[in-house]
Each structure stands twice: as C-alpha cells, then as structure tokens.
Amino acid sequence: MLKIGGVELKNNVILAPMAGITDATFRGICAGFGCGLTYTEMVSAKGMSYNSKNTAPLLEIHPNERIKTVQIFGNDKDIMAAMAKELNELHLFNIIDINMGCPANKIVRNGDGSALMKEPAKAGQIVEAIVKVSKMPVTVKIRKGFEGPEPNAVEVAKIAENAGAAAICVHGRFRSQFYSGKADWDIIKAVKEAVKIPVIGNGDVVDLAAYQEIQAYTGCDGVMIGRGAQGNPWVFGEIAGFIEKGTAPPPPTLEERLETALFHALEITKVKGEYIGIREMRKHLGWYVKGLPGATELRREIIKLKTYDEVEKMFDIYRNFLAKQ
Secondary structure, three states: OOEEOOEEOOOOEEEOOOOOOOOHHHHHHHHHOOOOEEEOOOEEHHHHHOOOOOOHHHHOOOOOOOOEEEEEEOOOHHHHHHHHHHHHHHOOOOEEEEEEOOOOHHHHOOOOHHHHHHOHHHHHHHHHHHHHHOOOOEEEEEEEEOOOOOOOHHHHHHHHHHOOOOEEEEEEEEHHHOOOOOOOHHHHHHHHHHOOOOEEEEOOOOOHHHHHHHHHHHOOOEEEEOHHHOOOOHHHHHHHHHHHHOOOOOOOOHHHHHHHHHHHHHHHHHHHHHHHHHHHHHHHHHHHOOOOOOHHHHHHHHOOOOOHHHHHHHHHHHHHHHHOO
C-alpha cells in the first residue's frame, strides 16, 4: 500500500484539500467511509505567524481521521519553515503538504499557490527549507503548469524531489484552466516516470471506474478525489471496499443519502454553531440532493435554511412527497 516517508496508509484513495469545504466535519465523514488520507483546508503560513484567529479552526481534526495531512501555503521560505516547525510541535498531523496548486486569484496575486509554478527554483528552496525543520514527511501539490502551452510539472516535481519531498501530487490542469476542461492524465504519467518518490494523481476522478482508469493509465501510486467527493463521501467506501474485498459495496439508498446529509448538518452545527454551520451546510446539501427526484425544488428550499430543525423538516416533507408518488 502507499507509503509516504515513514507513514503507511491503509489505502491509496485520498481526499483533496478544498478551501471552504474540507473542514474537520466533512473530513471525518469521508474518513468514516474509508478515505485513506485527509488534508486540511490550506492554511496560510503568514496568517499562522501573525496568530490569525482564522487559522486555529483550520487546524481542528476529527476523531475519525487516522492519517492526517496539514497543507500550508505561502512564498517566504523562512516563514514557511518557521510555521512548519510549529506544526511539527503540535503533534496533530502525520504529513505536511505545500500548496503550489491553488489557482484562486487572491492567492496567486500574492505569489502563493500555483504562482510558484512560475518560479521552480524558489519552489525548491521552500521545499528544502521545510524539509530541514520537519520530522513529518513533506509533500507538494502542484498543477500541470501555470499556463500553456508548455507544462512544467515534470521540472517542478524533479526539483521538489531533489529538495527532499517525500511525495508529489499532480493536478492535471494548468492554473489558467482553474477547474475547466478535461484533466490531462498524460502529465501525471510523465511525472510518475520522471521521479522515484510516490506520485498522487488528481483530476476528474469521481468513482471506482475512474480510480482504476487513472491508476492503469498513469501508474500513479495514489489517487486524490476533490469535487467527486462533494455530496458523495460514499465514493471512498466504494473504492476502499474494492481495494479490501475485491468488490465495491452497493451505492447508498436514497434514505442513506438523506441520513448522511442530516448527520453532516447536525455535526457541523456542533462545531461551528447553528448560524454559521447551517449557512455553510447549504452548499453541501445542494450536492447531497444532486440527481434526486425533485432536486431543483429542494435546492430552492435549501438556500433559505437557517436552522437544523428546518433541515430536518425539509427532508421529512420530501420523504412524504416521495411516498405519495
């Protein structure tokens, strides 16, 4: 099974870090369904150095999480290294990851995230500085490149490997594509052939079939799932079940989907309070009901929800609606 530095995973299916989505509650649900490795939302190294009040919630973990990665971003190697040292001293995580793939404008404008794909030498210096102070394995998440036509993922991956990175994750899109178009699995394959450290493939994996396809095509050591897990944490159970038993479990029933959505809503309110929790939960509920009968009408109601009781009542009405069909 996949091993990153001295950290061995139960399986090689991984939840991608997603800002505003992969909080501790959602990670705990995915881990409960069989996800082999979770990542925090990306944490600003500069924000940590300023003791920003926004940083602490991002470092919360869920009891279900077995192997945990904390992902940091920034472009100052000294600040990044200092914060990596602090994260080591917390003894909460197993792996530290450097974000060199986020395409968001506000991140790139500051020279962070995928902007580092434009400065391979600087990216290597950041990796080296963090590796020097970290007892945890250090990994890097990159993209195909910053913008076309020529990718530079292979170059950056080699630099990261030489700087001491224990694994590299490759998202098969340029930064300029954001999340549009088809992910290029050829670049993941090229990186895998160019380095000796484990390579994690990322992009357009939404089910067991895609998991099998990207592994067979690229030879990648691990597979990361992002948008494919939104409203669908069962994807980890599907793949983990196949890995462990050779057969995937049946897909969730409609009732199981509703019950998981309700559980998610209840848990998030415990952590974030009802006011913030339910408002953040709206997007998750929209994903949970995707493809269900009457989903369009449900989404119209979801955007109005303010309390957990309202979520519960909405689903009760929905069940009664279905029973009469």
